[in-house]
Amino acid sequence: MPSTPMTADALLSVRDLRVTFRLPQAEIRAVDGVSFDLNRGEVLGIVGESGSGKSQILFALMGLLAGNGRTAGEAMFGGRNLLALSPRELDRVRGSEMSIVFQDPMTALNPYKRVGDQLAEGLIVHRGLSRDAAWKEAVAMLDRVRIPDPVARAKAYPHQFSGGMRQRVMIAMALLMKPAILLADEPTTALDVTIQAQVLDLIAELARETGTAVILVTHDLGVVARACDRVLVLYGGQVMEEAAIDTLFDRPRHPYTQGLLEAMPRLEGEETARLGTIPGTPSARRGPGCPFAPRCDRSIAICSQEAPMLLTNGSHRIACHVEGADAAA
Amino acid sequence: MLRFIGKRLWDGGLTLAALITLTFFVMRLAPGGPFSKSRKISPEVLANIQKTYHLDEPVWMQFVRYVKGLLTFDLGPSTRFRDYDVGGIIASGLPWSVTIGIWAIIVASLVGIALGVAGAMRRNSPTDYAAGIVGIVGVAVPIFVIGPLMQVIFALRLGWVPVGGIEGGWRALVLPILVLALPNIAYISRLTRSSMIETLRENYVRTARAKGIGERRVVWGHVLKGTLLPVIAYLGPATAAIITGSILIETIFALPGIGRHFVDAALNRDYPLVMGITLLYGALLILLNIVTDLIRAWIDPRLRNGR
Ligand SMILES: Nc1ncnc2c1ncn2[C@@H]1O[C@H](COP(=O)(O)OP(=O)(O)OP(=O)(O)O)[C@@H](O)[C@H]1O
Ligand SMILES: [Mg+2]
Numbered sequence: 001m002p003s004t005p006m007t008a009d010a011l012l013s014v015r016d017l018r019v020t021f022r023l024p025q026a027e028i029r030a031v032d033g034v035s036f037d038l039n040r041g042e043v044l045g046i047v048g049e050s051g052s053g054k055s056q057i058l059f060a061l062m063g064l065l066a067g068n069g070r071t072a073g074e075a076m077f078g079g080r081n082l083l084a085l086s087p088r089e090l091d092r093v094r095g096s097e098m099s100i101v102f103q104d105p106m107t108a109l110n111p112y113k114r115v116g117d118q119l120a121e122g123l124i125v126h127r128g129l130s131r132d133a134a135w136k137e138a139v140a141m142l143d144r145v146r147i148p149d150p151v152a153r154a155k156a157y158p159h160q161f162s163g164g165m166r167q168r169v170m171i172a173m174a175l176l177m178k179p180a181i182l183l184a185d186e187p188t189t190a191l192d193v194t195i196q197a198q199v200l201d202l203i204a205e206l207a208r209e210t211g212t213a214v215i216l217v218t219h220d221l222g223v224v225a226r227a228c229d230r231v232l233v234l235y236g237g238q239v240m241e242e243a244a245i246d247t248l249f250d251r252p253r254h255p256y257t258q259g260l261l262e263a264m265p266r267l268e269g270e271e272t273a274r275l276g277t278i279p280g281t282p283s284a285r286r287g288p289g290c291p292f293a294p295r296c297d298r299s300i301a302i303c304s305q306e307a308p309m310l311l312t313n314g315s316h317r318i319a320c321h322v323e324g325a326d327a328a329a
Numbered sequence: 330m331l332r333f334i335g336k337r338l339w340d341g342g343l344t345l346a347a348l349i350t351l352t353f354f355v356m357r358l359a360p361g362g363p364f365s366k367s368r369k370i371s372p373e374v375l376a377n378i379q380k381t382y383h384l385d386e387p388v389w390m391q392f393v394r395y396v397k398g399l400l401t402f403d404l405g406p407s408t409r410f411r412d413y414d415v416g417g418i419i420a421s422g423l424p425w426s427v428t429i430g431i432w433a434i435i436v437a438s439l440v441g442i443a444l445g446v447a448g449a450m451r452r453n454s455p456t457d458y459a460a461g462i463v464g465i466v467g468v469a470v471p472i473f474v475i476g477p478l479m480q481v482i483f484a485l486r487l488g489w490v491p492v493g494g495i496e497g498g499w500r501a502l503v504l505p506i507l508v509l510a511l512p513n514i515a516y517i518s519r520l521t522r523s524s525m526i527e528t529l530r531e532n533y534v535r536t537a538r539a540k541g542i543g544e545r546r547v548v549w550g551h552v553l554k555g556t557l558l559p560v561i562a563y564l565g566p567a568t569a570a571i572i573t574g575s576i577l578i579e580t581i582f583a584l585p586g587i588g589r590h591f592v593d594a595a596l597n598r599d600y601p602l603v604m605g606i607t608l609l610y611g612a613l614l615i616l617l618n619i620v621t622d623l624i625r626a627w628i629d630p631r632l633r634n635g636r
Contacts, residue, residue, distance in 0.1 A: 062539055063538075064535055064538055064539060087544065088543075090541070091541040091542070091543055092541065093541065094538075094539055094540070094541040095539060095540035095541030095542065096541060099539065099540075100539050102532065102535070102536065102539075104532060107531065107532040107533065108532050108533060108535075108536045109533055109536065110533040110536070110537065110551050111533070111629065111630070111631060112554040112555065112628055112629055112630070113550075113551070121537075121540060121542055121546075121550070122540045122541070122542065125540070125541070125542045125543070125546065126541065157630040157631070159630065159631050170536075173536075173540075
């Protein structure tokens with residue numbers, strides 16, 4: 001068990017979250033014992049390469065895993081364990097107290113329904129509004145995410161929107177119910193570089209206004225630098241390092257994090273920094289040791305034999321046999 | 330939307346015109362005429378008969394005459410059933426074929442879609458397997474096996490319905506409707522199942538779930554439309570085929586539909602009748618395709634601006 005201090009006033013406390021997928025011949029551990037807290041009003045970043053389990057963390061919280069997926073662990077939110085709710089209880093939480101913006105705005109909206117109807121739906125179900133009242137609020141929200149001519153656009157269908165506009169619609173949909181938590185799964189990766197910053201700023205701005213806490217998943221360190229308060233670095237479904245944003249960029253300790261930062265262009269405000277420029281690729285098959293050991297240039301014997309514990313030094317957490325020792329000291 | 334409908338109708342009209350021309354000339358160019366085999370006929374009689382049916386005129390004159398007739402729904406006289414015209418023959422047989430066909434399509438759609446949806450929502454459940462078995466039986470076992478089998482069970486053994494014929498009101502139509510529906514139930518349920526499984530995997534369905542609106546609303550409000558699009562595309566042409574009669578069903582159950590007439594007519598080179606039924610089928614096919622397209626465009630806004 002990771003030694004994680006329980007923050008009493010955390011909005012969301014995730015403990016030892018595991019997501020496994022059953023396949024005909026194998027079982028995939030997509031998320032492998034992840035723990036973290038999300039505080040009120042904060043923006044928590046989750047970074048990691050493709051396949052590191054970022055999306056599956058969010059899907060597990062929302063009860064949206066694929067049919068062959070199973071969860072274990074605990075995710076306490078408002079006195080309830082999200083992972084143990086019945087479908088009906090879960091439906092009272094998702095969409096109203098906690099909502100999500102997906103990775104791909106092009107396919108996330110229903111092509112057969114007017115955008116206004118898709119927005120209004122949640123209000124009708126959760127708040128019992130009439131269709132007219134719900135449409136009014138939907139239109140107002142479209143206006144707030146700066147969709148021009150929102151009254152007319154609410155009557156349009158998704159295919160009549162550009163990618164950036166669709167992602168704005170998704171953000172409007174997610175924030176319409178003024179949720180306590182917004183989960184944003186790489187909300188800008190599918191968009192043009194020029195509108196990535198706009199959409200990101202929009203999320204940050206609206207979240208600040210409504211006091212919504214955000215988990216922002218990305219593999220773009222530029223995005224992290226721009227929007228997050230705290231960051232969780234994920235590798236192979238495990239937390240490698242967790243730190244406040246300044247600490248992470250100034251004094252990264254985990255070799256993986258250091259590699260990420262070195263691979264990132266030094267230009268300030270550069271939005272195109274991507275992960276994956278560390279030599280090697282994440283291996284799917286995993287031994288008992290640290291998942292990053294096969295690619296780590298500082299690994300020692302124990303790294304491939306025993307998984308490092310996540311050690312805490314103040315708000316800085318790190319899972320590394322080499323670096324962790326002095327982190328705890 | 331109006332432009333869309335107009336364009337569809339115009340396209341349909343052109344297709345129909347092409348169909349009329351094609352069937353006419355194919356029939357005329359086929360070797361042998363309606364009176365060339367059978368008994369020996371003296372040249373004078375033959376000439377006389379040919380005159381009656383305007384077969385002595387040049388082909389293009391016959392074509393003009395035919396098209397003129399069509400405009401007033403006059404399909405000309407049958408060359409086999411001397412005292413009947415084609416319109417009359419079709420008018421007497423069509424109601425039976427249409428009644429049975431429409432009911433069969435309704436039954437097949439309701440049962441097929443229900444089975445497919447149930448199978449997709451509870452994959453590998455007993456319902457799913459049951460639907461799968463119905464699907465295999467419906468597709469693999471031919472009508473001329475299942476028809477007599479049902480006659481033996483439900484008519485001869487149990488005596489619930491007549492074996493055949495049209496005496497006995499609606500009861501007489503139950504078996505033919507079921508037998509005609511069965512292969513369609515099979516096909517529609519499989520189509521619905523796979524379409525729904527595919528739709529359930531769509532990202533927008535995940536978005537709907539994420540809204541916490543309940544599974545029922547997710548399925549009715551978000552999954553169903555996408556699921557039904559391919560099913561509707563199948564139903565259009567299937568309806569056209571089914572209501573223009575089935576020779577097998579009509580033979581097995583001794584029904585006076587138009588499926589038998591068509592085969593008879595073809596065997597006897599009864600040009601006007603063959604053409605009449607072909608045109609009827611073609612026109613229905615075109616019309617139902619237009620209806621299908623309109624329904625699909627009504628569901629899917631992306632189809633509305635024409636192709
Ligand atoms: N239904 C599934 N069955 C089996 N494995 C799955 C399933 N869904 C996801 N996975 C696996 O889980 C792992 C983590 O996936 P996840 O979607 O969380 O990655 P990610 O970090 O979001 O990557 P990306 O940046 O590409 O979105 C991947 O290796 C993926 O192949
Ligand atoms: Mg992802």
